[in-house]
């Protein structure tokens with residue numbers, strides 16, 4: 001067993017594997033948990049000895065924390081989901097900036113910080129981390145505001161809570177920035193979760209794509225990061241074989 005705890009994002013694999021088989025295979029391969037899986041399956045996940053590693057913290061990816069008019073709603077949703085997370089031992093809730101929609105990066109930053117400050121204390125008391133997801137706005141999520149590490153890091157700095165961090169998605173940040181290992185090392189204190197995928201294409205993380213995951217995983221391990229790395233890609237081949245291969249590649 002390597003030093004990095006691995007999970008898998010449900011949506012990428014559940015389209016080609018039955019839920020019970022996916023849970024059983026994840027456990028057999030060595031995954032520690034699953035992410036964003038439908039709530040009705042949580043008992044089966046936990047019974048199999050896997051952890052539910054992340055869930056969505058609020059609605060929605062495009063209409064998120066960067067708009068003040070969303071803050072009452074998001075605060076309610078986050079507080080409800082923090083309770084659920086405590087009950088089910090879920091370490092992280094994913095949160096989103098939302099799309100720019102004409103909001104400047106400075107205004108979006110101030111709004112996102114203020115929105116997160118409303119729930120940071122509740123998250124701290126619960127021991128649940130809110131992870132603000134970095135996504136690419138170039139290919140998959142046009143106009144999404146939290147599309148650069150520096151912007152996300154500034155949100156975390158200004159909120160100033162150990163329970164507000166970034167979800168550094170390696171695939172998305174390769175598209176926007178590259179320079180993955182240096183960025184991770186420089187900002188690891190603000191990173192609470194990782195996602196993977198091959199680029200281009202968002203498929204397997206093997207040598208069919210441009211990122212060299214063993215080196216990235218070693219760099220993460222060297223920081224003494226103790227969170228999870230979640231495989232979040234859509235397989236082009238047999239899904240179980242791809243999950244097994246991805247686990248091996250990241251098992252440094």
Ligand SMILES: O=C(O)C(=O)CO
Pocket residue numbers: 061133135140169232
């Ligand atoms: O594109 C992603 O990574 C997302 O999490 C959106 O669902």
